[in-house]
Amino acid sequence: AQKVTQAQTEISVVEKEDVTLDCVYETRDTTYYLFWYKQPPSGELVFLIRRNSFDEQNEISGRYSWNFQKSTSSFNFTITASQVVDSAVYFCALSEAETGNQFYFGTGTSLTVIP
Amino acid sequence: DAGVIQSPRHEVTEMGQEVTLRCKPISGHNSLFWYRQTMMRGLELLIYFNNNVPIDDSGMPEDRFSAKMPNASFSTLKIQPSEPRDSAVYFCASSFRKFWWAGVKNIQYFGAGTRLSVL
Numbered sequence: 001a002q003k004v005t006q007a008q009t010e011i012s013v014v015e016k017e018d019v020t021l022d023c024v025y026e027t028r029d030t031t032y033y034l035f036w037y038k039q040p041p042s043g044e045l046v047f048l049i050r051r052n053s054f055d056e057q058n059e060i061s062g063r064y065s066w067n068f069q070k071s072t073s074s075f076n077f078t079i080t081a082s083q084v085v086d087s088a089v090y091f092c093a094l095s096e097a098e099t100g101n102q103f104y105f106g107t108g109t110s111l112t113v114i115p
Numbered sequence: 116d117a118g119v120i121q122s123p124r125h126e127v128t129e130m131g132q133e134v135t136l137r138c139k140p141i142s143g144h145n146s147l148f149w150y151r152q153t154m155m156r157g158l159e160l161l162i163y164f165n166n167n168v169p170i171d172d173s174g175m176p177e178d179r180f181s182a183k184m185p186n187a188s189f190s191t192l193k194i195q196p197s198e199p200r201d202s203a204v205y206f207c208a209s210s211f212r213k214f215w216w217a218g219v220k221n222i223q224y225f226g227a228g229t230r231l232s233v234l
Contacts, residue, residue: 045225
């Protein structure tokens with residue numbers, strides 16, 4: 001069974017629109033971490049954020065914000081006022097205490113921001 | 116501070132040839148991961164090491180694939196013999212893992228990847 005599900009395969013938005021990327025995870029562990037990575041067209045994977053299972057505070061970093069809700073097992077990522085440079089594939093990942101430091105990646109959401 | 120360094124960036128080879136991919140993790144990191152990325156299968160974990168010891172190689176496709184980490188600053192992923200279906204982007208990542216209850220950082224930092232084409 002998929003531990004991390006990113007149901008949105010591709011999203012297109014017009015520049016300056018807000019966009020939310022969904023991530024749903026599955027774990028029986030009480031201690032775990034959630035991550036978001038960005039993969040721009042150049043190909044490298046860039047770390048964006050890490051969240052632990054004991055901290056449900058939402059986080060904002062500039063135009064990026066993350067909404068962690070344990071009740072729905074979701075860790076959604078919102079980009080406000082999107083820009084062309086936000087065009088990339090975004091991956092959500094889960095790491096559990098029980099299985100060590102192995103990451104379980106979602107299948108990614110490809111975001112295209114149209115100028 | 117240098118990130119994870121992978122070489123070569125691109126490799127084109129013919130079916131049946133041996134391919135060796137190299138990775139230098141971030142200094143001080145004690146975990147190293149090899150991933151493969153394809154359109155069909157997405158990001159797949161092939162193998163990972165803690166303190167130079169292979170922990171889980173269940174993702175290695177078959178005996179043609181092997182990985183080594185002779186020391187904390189170097190790892191190789193070898194494919195012998197290579198086949199066209201091995202064509203993919205191979206990523207190396209490293210992280211620092213201490214004790215879970217000590218607030219382990221656990222963030223994986225990725226190299227730029229090696230794009231392998233087997234003809």
